[in-house]
Amino acid sequence: DAGVIQSPRHEVTEMGQEVTLRCKPISGHDYLFWYRQTMMRGLELLIYFNNNVPIDDSGMPEDRFSAKMPNASFSTLKIQPSEPRDSAVYFCASNERGASYNEQFFGPGTRLTVL
């Protein structure tokens, strides 16, 4: 399997612009997670889905952030409008409930810079 796929790998944008991050989970995995990593706050959960349904979005910073999962093989995280404080690495992860360790597999991340 190709693993979790994220695009783009790097994104540089200006404050106020819309940003869309994309994720393809590992085939057969029924959980998908979006995390954000910064030096100050570490790795934080934003939202996660089970069978394409959002389960917990309490980590989404504010209304500027939204996430969708229209099908089992695709999810998006959108920021509109973007702000400099949104600069971070955004990771998507997936896992299969019932697997031996229940570990999450992470994608390579999207490094977002908002100027």
Added chain:
Amino acid sequence: GQNIDQPTEMTATEGAIVQINCTYQTSGFNGLFWYQQHAGEAPTFLSYNVLDGLEEKGRFSSFLSRSKGYSYLLLKELQMKDSASYLCAVRDLLNSGYALNFGKGTSLLVTP
């Protein structure tokens, strides 16, 4: 991460043994994970503990004491490539469901 504490930095010598500690507080404990993250890369899974005791996996071992809210990751025969950040993460079903709560990571530097 909330209520998950681990040292910020550690240094050790190639060939030596190092122990990275992690303490946590949860109300719905459902497993503790250790991940390794090299600079600029994604976290990768190292180990999982859900019952008390030691889990050994090659040069890496992880220990858990649920009553003490304590875990450690033990790295033996250190190699230069072990220089990375080590993240302790806890699954708390009551507060965050199936997601993981991560500590801020311990940056390990292995010196020659």
